[in-house]
Amino acid sequence: MNSRYLLTLSLIFTLFVNMGAQHQVPIPTPEQLQWQNTELAALVCWDMHVFDGEFYVQKEVRITPVKDYNTFDPKNYDMDQWIKSLKDAGFKTAIFTVSHETGFFFHQSNATPYCMKALKWQEGKGDILRDFKASCEKYGILPGVYIGTRWNAFYGVHDFKVEGVGTFAEHRQQYYNTMIENVVEEIFANYGDWAIVWFDGGAHSPEQGGPDVLSIFDKLQPNSLFYHNLQRSDMRWGGSETGTVPYPSWGTFPYLSTGAGESAKKEIRANNYQLLKTGDPNGNYYMPAMSDAPLRGHGGHDWFWEPNREDIIYPLDKLVKMYYNSVGHNTTLILGVTPNTDGIIPEPDVKRLKEFGDEIKRRFDSPVKSVSGEGYQLSIKFANKQNINQVVLMEDISKGERVRKFILEGKTKGGWHMIFEGSCIGNKFIHRFDDKEVSAVRLKVLESIGKSQILEFSVYDVTNP
Template identity: 25%
Template sequence: MTVSRRLFMAAAAAVATSAAASSTALAAPTGPATGRPTGAEPPHRIRIGPDDTPATLVAKAARVRPTARQIAWQQLEQTAFLHFGVNTFTGLEWGTGDEDPDVFRPAALDTDQWARALRDGGFKLAILTVKHHDGFVLYPSRYTGHTVASSSWQGGKGDVLRSFTKSMRRYGIKVGVYISPADENQYLDGVYANGSKRSARTIPTLVPGDDRAGSRPRSFTLDATDYGAHMLNQLYEVLTEYGPVDEVWFDGAQGRIPPEKVETYDWDSWYTLIRALAPDATMAVRGPDVRWVGNEGGLARENEWSVVPVKDSGNGSIDYALKYDAPDQGSREALAEARSVAQYLQWWPAECDVSIRPGWFYHDDQQPKTVEQLTDIWFRSVGRNSVLLLNIPPDRRGLLPDADVARLREFRERIRRELPEDLAHGGRPRHDRAAGTVTVDLGRAHEVDRIRLAEDIRHGQQLEHAVVEARVGDGWQTVTEVDTVGASRVLTLAAPVTARWWRLRAIRSRSTVRIAEFGLYRSEV
């Protein structure tokens, strides 16, 4: 959904309520529809401390703004994950690192088929597991023998990553890469968790016979352990040899190693290299741009805040200040609870990851989720101010399974039927400056059972409570209520309500609220 659509085709409503006073007012959006507010660049992170009062914390939260990179990411709404590697052929979910690379032999790899299925399913970006925890790499890396080049597949000349990137771009899908920090193969090789100290490393580190030796590649000097340098060199290969990358996805997994052998990841150096080589790439979910929602069921919290308290977790990384699975991460109460341990309030929106099948890798004995299950996940992720990351694992042929491809088409059609046509589109919203409302005239009475809301998040996430009302007879009737909205909130009514006039009325907020979308729908399900 485009920013212009969210701005009511340049006629967006702006509802304002005051967090500090009872008065309300309307304010028009500032700045161009696709850019930032005019004036100084607002902060995406603000320092806090234990001495901040509850009122000060709310005031600081109201000032936090997303970066342009984060805004673009939140507009994706629905993204795909593709878990593919040696586990696809061994039947494991977490590989051992000592697999025979020749086990990787997809009989009919067709990444165009992946791309077509994802496009037809409504996905805007796809992330490939370039390296999972086993350490097997889906391109011929110079820094390990545990790669496709050591397989007899395509005579050792295969490159899944290259095929993937070309196919995704051919079908208009953005490219993401997952390079696991955990690496069982490098542990077996004595590199991962070997106790080495951080020291200055030249990246890329040229190897004997390196084909880049005469080209004077752009280089960096970064602090890293032995394994941290290994990761930097692989990141360099991926980010310089495969075209633009739009998302780099990390988790914080440690290898299955003795507890006394822990690898402290060089997050700061990894982030620095990514920002230099792929400045537009979003870094998730152990990155500074996007956070893990806290479960692998694809479900956001009922009230999901994009402004959350965070703490330093070492080597330039941040983490939740409260428990990652806490049911409340950003309310006034949560901010006050976290102030003793948090260093910052940060715009850190949630990504909801889940697999279409029980496992993350393909297994013959598993089937995809039903359309009803996927639809419920969509409403509880995209419909709750989050981005859905749905994993669809390729099978041993190197194809997305037929059942999964069909389910993706059915899923997209179901969402289209849930929200078939915005009845408010083309309407003329009326702004009541005194009451702090947006009123929409549909021209005639319509049945409505789905409502879609969005704030103009260029100005932060501000709404804390609002009511949706319909004019029934001579008075206004409350249809539903909502607390948080953010970039996307979809509400389902228990039964259709018929009315011509509808309004959204802000009751409580942190600062000025700018509503960018007030969509009204009658579902076809």
């Protein structure tokens, strides 16, 4: 057997292994790709309790009907101000809480009386969801809708279930489930396409005695992200509300869905939701994590507006660190923002969002040099000695997360030196380090499932503000 024949066999075998490996790596849908490329999303939180003059206590709001829903009277309501503030800060997706724990729906509903039709404001003809969708389209923001079904103080629903026993509870549960299905159909059919649909705390599926929301979603919003119930989850919670995940955080997961509360598998709940935080490189499902936190979360945790709480808006340096530990760890960062009783995003919040967006642009818009390619080594060379202190890596995840182990090295006058040794790259990995003067930098992929596909390898010299 001659050497040319052996070489041919070797090449065929390598090609076969690589082709087989491609099929072993879970591939994201176009909607999941769009979601991860969003990087920054805003969860716009509003509910009736913002207007009651009392400090929000979640466990009380969940079980206490609103005393007077006509306290809702935002005299300076300006939806464009909300969305333009997000656009100016660099956000690409906005998600609005059309309902939360009070059970009130901020749209014109024929399925429930507890909606905009019940208000004196705008003579009962207002539609916050309609305005939100229109403004997102105006400013080029991807729109998402957040629907609360798990808690509903108006209907007496607690953790998905109505109160009571026997036939009484059975009939009330059926009524509630049908109402939710009709509301969901209104939102999906009457307001156009949504980039993401988020069910607060998940949604019980029919097998658990809940409404059949997934079939309505599949019929009316086939090109959207679904989050989530026991039947399906297109993304996963990152395991905390700190706006961060640890490294590594893989985009793949071993289970089809994550569940909610007690319906979550014990393996998911274990070790303070560690599996949600890290994912699983050998998982069979592509389900990237999200990192969420309220903007007013520094020394507090205000998803909803409260007066005189500007002091708990995250400082700029904390938000920047949050970005590195969320987007830079292969997740999308979701920041909670909240309009006040006047119907606008407060000016201190708007200012901090803009500062944050500007600082991210300053740090990432101008790399010293970038390359891309496939294979097991990529290099960047400089004509002269170059100071660097930050590296960004991105895989082409349309072909799946392939890299399992890599090192970054910089060449100094003393030779090649380690900058970082890691495992997950995924959609985006960011590493910052002390200033280093180098003549070259290289990425060496030590382990991968098939040939690695590097969409971006960029180096930066970022100065402190």
